[in-house]
Amino acid sequence: MPDTSRHDAWVAGDSYDLYMxxxxxxxxxxxxxxxxxxEGRDWLEVGCGTGALSATVLARANPRSLxxxxxxxxxxxxxxxxxxxxxxxxxxxxxxxxxxxxxSRDVVVSALVLNFVPDRERALAEMxxxxxxxxxxxFYVWDYPGGGLGFVRAFWAAAAEIDxxxxxxxxxxxxxxCTPVELSALAERxxxxxxxxxxxxxxxxxxxxxxxxxxxxxxxxxASGYCARLSPDTRxxxxxxxxxTLAPAQDGTLRFTTRAWAIRGRA
Ligand SMILES: C[S@@+](CC[C@H](N)C(=O)[O-])C[C@H]1O[C@@H](n2cnc3c(N)ncnc32)[C@H](O)[C@@H]1O
Numbered sequence: 447m448p449d450t451s452r453h454d455a456w457v458a459g460d461s462y463d464l465y466m467x468x469x470x471x472x473x474x475x476x477x478x479x480x481x482x483x484x485e486g487r488d489w490l491e492v493g494c495g496t497g498a499l500s501a502t503v504l505a506r507a508n509p510r511s512l513x514x515x516x517x518x519x520x521x522x523x524x525x526x527x528x529x530x531x532x533x534x535x536x537x538x539x540x541x542x543x544x545x546x547x548x549x550s551r552d553v554v555v556s557a558l559v560l561n562f563v564p565d566r567e568r569a570l571a572e573m574x575x576x577x578x579x580x581x582x583x584x585f586y587v588w589d590y591p592g593g594g595l596g597f598v599r600a601f602w603a604a605a606a607e608i609d610x611x612x613x614x615x616x617x618x619x620x621x622x623x624c625t626p627v628e629l630s631a632l633a634e635r636x637x638x639x640x641x642x643x644x645x646x647x648x649x650x651x652x653x654x655x656x657x658x659x660x661x662x663x664x665x666x667x668x669a670s671g672y673c674a675r676l677s678p679d680t681r682x683x684x685x686x687x688x689x690x691t692l693a694p695a696q697d698g699t700l701r702f703t704t705r706a707w708a709i710r711g712r713a
Contacts, residue, residue: 463496469704470495470499473708474501475505475506477555477586478503487510487553489507489512489552491512493541494522495525497524504534513534513546515546516539517538522538542564549578551577552578556584570638573636579713582711583710589624590617590624591624592705596702600688601688609676615669617668626644626707639713644708646707647706649702649704655694655700
């Protein structure tokens with residue numbers, strides 16, 4: 447099987463925020479309100495990245511504490527630089543072996559991470575291990591199979607016309623399990639009960655073509671990692687193709703729906 451994960455670059459936090467963090471930040475408040483985990487709780491966020499969801503937890507859920515873990519030191523640096531709150535700590539860690547005591551967290555959450563984790567079952571079992579009895583779990587991932595990340599789909603469709611190898615790198619091919627049924631089953635196999643799923647939609651509005659294109663050139667995330675490794679000529683060809691294909695609104699903006707599947711449950 448080809449290693450389709452080789453472009454998943456998680457290093458530069460500022461590039462990530464431009465590429466994907468800004469769209470995760472739109473989903474996060476709706477997710478946190480739906481999770482309805484109560485105030486004064488001890489939270490763990492798995493794969494906190496640059497702090498898109500962490501900042502929302504602090505702003506909306508009034509936690510007692512929030513521990514964000516992520517394997518990328520570059521992302522953690524950005525989270526520490528932008529999330530100033532004495533209740534929040536960001537540290538290196540892996541979903542498959544959480545550096546957290548058993549039964550020590552009231553709420554365990556994760557945003558846009560589980561599809562990138564090689565052993566998802568183990569990750570869910572770890573999330574269950576560290577959750578107190580009766581505590582809450584919640585996570586969301588993009589609806590890749592249903593075209594829930596329209597601007598990334600548009601990128602790959604154009605890329606595949608130039609480079610047939612790009613076909614297999616598309617997230618809808620790599621992550622077909624990102625459906626409410628399969629994600630709920632994953633949470634249940636992890637040991638969570640009262641599992642529920644819902645869609646959360648928002649709109650990704652790019653000011654102009656450059657606002658759409660530039661983040662793809664920065665090399666953070668699957669499509670962007672792929673794009674940054676193209677030769678300058680091929681990259682220009684791809685940009686021209688996309689610019690000719692995409693239909694801007696009258697004000698010059700490019701608009702795409704984003705849709706995530708959110709899951710919640712109890713330990
Ligand atoms: C798409 S980003 C999501 C970041 C952030 N949660 C957000 O919503 O913007 C994916 C994140 O998963 C992290 N990640 C990748 N593999 C991981 C693993 N095995 N365990 C924990 N985090 C992981 C990456 O470092 C990156 O921060």
